[in-house]
Amino acid sequence: MAVVKPFRAIRPVKDKAPFVASRSYEEYSNDELRSVLQYNPFSFLHIINPGFKFNQSVKGAERFKLVHNRYLEFLENGVFLKDEAPSFYLYQIGKETFKSLGLFCATSVADYEQDVIKKHEDTILKREQLFADYLETVGFNAEPVLMTYPDNKGIASILQNEMQKPAEYDFTTPDKISHRLWKISDEHTIADLQGAFKAIECLYIADGHHRSASSTLYAQRKRAGQKKHAESAPYDFFMSYLIPESEIKIYEFNRMVKDLNGLSKKEYLIRLDEFFRIEKRDDDLYRPTKKHHFSMYLDGEFYSLYLRKKVYRFTDALSKLDTQILYKTILEPILGVHDLRNDKRIAYGYGKYNLIKMKDSIDQGDFKVGFSLVPITTEEIKNIADAGLVMPPKSTYIEPKLRSGLTIYEL
Known part of the structure; x- marks a missing residue:
């Protein structure tokens, strides 16, 4: 049984929302990041890049303190408001190829610990500890964990009814992605949603393994430091965005390797022959078509590899x-x-044109050989998580990619 909880979000005032919402700062080029920080004073990037105000780079504990200060400034200057009543936040994000409709809510650390929230990736302890330190200092969580659940008619019906009401936010960002958000604060609707989610046996993390692990570590630290622990403390939950399985999009990551590990091309192909039936595809942009079927690019030619x-x-x-x-x-x-x-x-690559980029990188001599795969399915992710297993790194690139700053969960 999955526990979902409404919360009082810190979020942008309506007219500032399009300017506050930001992509993960790792997705910005240096020039684009500098431009946004210079010309958009409301961007959430100012909070997570607090050194810009002083024209210098800051790191570690000093950066965490300044992030907290910039956050307080956004509150003090009226860029952010805090909702009076605990609410769920229905959010639709869409582009030309697909749309996702999901729910911002607080999910339970206890569910994570008890494997009601299931994982399919390993996390790195050092990164967990760093982000737990970050949460301790800044006091908020602004990047939701993306989770999925089996399609459920009851939940879908409630959400579709809420979509008929006027949206709190409705805007399109310059990357042609639309954003619509509704606040659900009616107590009966909240109770209906919580009741519907009680029928969901498990939630599956799609994106945000380190964020959920770090939130759990932070909660464990807080519990350890208290003689008496209230199980409904804010730190016993973390912000998530829940969508049905049918509304996530999974892309593959290609792999490129710089050399053949000392083997000649002939020796390498002979070694491959042990596990694969190899067919040359010449210079056509060749993609694999089914599971256990790979495309390989080597010395200006594509090959199909059949297991x-x-x-x-x-x-x-x-x-x-x-x-x-x-x-x-x-x-x-x-x-x-x-x-x-x-x-x-x-190295790894993803995206619509990545096969071309992989070919170009190899033709230019940056890499020697590249491999293209078909995307992993939602069912495969669930099977791995249910078995308590871990996927290799860079197995999936999952959308939607959520904006930071639309809803913030205070700890």
Whole structure:
């Protein structure tokens, strides 16, 4: 049974919302980031890049303190307001290819600890600790964890009814993505939604494994420091955005490796032949078409690689995953890439035109060989999470990518 809770959001006043909402700052080029900070005084980027005010870079504990100060300034200057009643926040984000309709809410640390909220990625302890330190200092959570749940007619009906009401926010950002948000503060509707979610056995993290792990670590620290602990304290929850499974979009990450690990092209292809039936596709932009089928680009030519299923053994959900198959049959044993997260010889790419970018990078000599895969499915993610297994890094690129600053959860 999944616990979802309304909360009193800190959020932009209506006329400032289009200017406050920002993408993750890692998505901005240096020039774009500088331009937004210079010409948009309301951008949430000012809060998470507080050194801009002083024309200097700040890091660590000093940055965390300044983030808190910029946040207070946005409140003091009337850019942000705090809702009077605990609410759910219905949010639709859309672009030409698809739309997602979901719910901003507070989800339970206890559910995370008890595996009601399920994970499919490993987290790095150092990053968990750093973000827990960040939460301790800044006192708020502005980036929701993206979670998914099985499509549910009861929940969908409630949300569709709320969509008929006037939206609190309705705007389109320069990247042609539309944003609409409704505040749900009616007590009966809140109770109906909470009751409907009681029928949801599990929530699955789609994006935000480090954020949820760090929020849990922060809550554990707070509990440890108190003689008496109230189970409904704000830190016992973290902000999430919940959408049905049918409304997430999963893309693949391609892999590129800088060399053939000391092998000649002939030696390398002979090694591949153990696990794959290899067919040359010349210079056409060739994409794989089904599971356990890979596209490879090497020396100006595309190849299709078909897994020899009588040679490769499927033992569990992880062994059936294409990213794991590629790792276990090529990347690790042949190309010598053991640490997928930190090895400098491997790089990853995603996106609509990434096959072309991969080909160009290899043609220019930046990499020697590249691999393209079909996207992982939602069902595969669930199977991995249900089995308590972990996907290889960069197995999925998941949309929607949410904006920061539209709703903020105070700790």
